Amino acid sequence: xxxxxxxxxxxxxxxxxxxxxxxxxxxxxxxxxxxxxxxxxxxxxxxxxxxxxxxxxxxxxxxxxxxxxxxxxxxxxxxxxxxxxxxxxxxxxxxxxxxxxxxxxxxxxxxxxxxxxxxxxxxxxxxxxxxxxxxxxxxxxxxxxxxxxxxxxxxxxxxxxxxxxxxxxxxxxxxxxxxxxxxxxxxxxxxxxxxxxxxxxxxxxxxxxxxxxxxxxxxxxxxxxxxxxxxxxxxxxxxxxxxxxxxxxxxxxxxxxxxxx
Numbered sequence: 194x195x196x197x198x199x200x201x202x203x204x205x206x207x208x209x210x211x212x213x214x215x216x217x218x219x220x221x222x223x224x225x226x227x228x229x230x231x232x233x234x235x236x237x238x239x240x241x242x243x244x245x246x247x248x249x250x251x252x253x254x255x256x257x258x259x260x261x262x263x264x265x266x267x268x269x270x271x272x273x274x275x276x277x278x279x280x281x282x283x284x285x286x287x288x289x290x291x292x293x294x295x296x297x298x299x300x301x302x303x304x305x306x307x308x309x310x311x312x313x314x315x316x317x318x319x320x321x322x323x324x325x326x327x328x329x330x331x332x333x334x335x336x337x338x339x340x341x342x343x344x345x346x347x348x349x350x351x352x353x354x355x356x357x358x359x360x361x362x363x364x365x366x367x368x369x370x371x372x373x374x375x376x377x378x379x380x381x382x383x384x385x386x387x388x389x390x391x392x393x394x395x396x397x398x399x400x401x402x403x404x405x406x407x408x409x410x411x412x413x414x415x416x417x418x419x420x421x422x423x424x425x426x427x428x429x430x431x432x433x434x435x436x437x438x439x440x441x442x443x444x445x446x447x448x449x450x451x452x453x454x
Contacts, residue, residue: 198238199297203290205232206266210286217280229270229282236263236289243296257321259296262289264325272329276365277357281332312387319383320403323376324442327406330369331435334428337362341424363423367414370431374410377438381407402441409434 209228216225240260244250266282266289273279340356356362381403413430416422422430 195239195242196297198235198242199293202232202235202239203293205229205235206286206290206293208232210283210290213279213283213286217283226270226273226279229266229286232286232289233263233266233270236266236293239293239296252317255292255296255299259289259292261321261325261328262292264321265289265328268325269329276368277361278333278365280356281329281336284332312383316380316383316387319376319380320442323373323380324438326369326376327373327410327435327438330366330373330431333362333366333369334431334435337366338425338428341428363427366427366431367417370410370414374407374414377403377407377410399441402437406434406437406441409437 205228209226209232212225212228216222219225236259240256240263243256244252244260262285266285269278269281269285273282336356337359340362341359344359357365384400384403409430413422413427413434416430417427
């Protein structure tokens with residue numbers, strides 16, 4: 194891990210979060226996103242030097258979580274240029290800073306991958322991308338739920354005043370879900386094709402929960418198309434699907450790190 198890039202990224206993330214909070218009621222500008230962009234560049238250097246080692250790829254829990262938070266920030270930053278998602282960065286920047294701090298302070302179990310085929314590496318990359326995209330969708334669903342409740346209680350100041358209309362928020366949520374669903378589908382397909390002996394690699398738990406998450410997302414998208422599902426129904430199904438993915442992915446990583454090894 195590159196110590197200096199980690200410290201620089203943590204500092205820049207906190208500065209970027211403060212700037213974003215101060216400009217919470219103003220339209221997005223490239224100047225306001227600049228510190229966050231610099232933070233993601235430093236974070237990328239720190240994350241990839243932590244994972245890529247002379248011995249092989251180190252995919253420990255903390256290293257992967259750092260990579261996921263980096264991807265989440267990059268995806269949200271990129272999407273905020275097209276959609277009003279930039280206020281989510283107020284919460285996501287500190288989360289990335291926390292993951293980097295944990296990577297610096299907590300010695301994790303090293304889990305090296307050596308001589309893996311391109312197919313297996315593509316499965317790992319797609320899995321991380323799907324998890325990152327669906328994490329953003331879950332955050333969006335939580336924000337949408339808070340906005341919906343505050344509007345029903347006629348509390349128009351605070352959160353509702355700085356967010357786009359509910360219809361726009363819902364449209365953004367389903368865009369994120371569709372992107373996550375496609376990535377998760379590709380991750381499951383590549384896993385089925387390229388990963389050998391799932392039982393021996395202790396991946397059955399992850400596979401079951403990933404497929405269950407996929408099924409829940411498929412039902413949600415079909416319900417949206419056929420029955421016009423929206424609002425609280427969409428929020429609940431999104432969070433259920435994400436919870437399954439979290440249990441499958443993080444549960445497997447923790448089990449492999451703390452119990453099996």
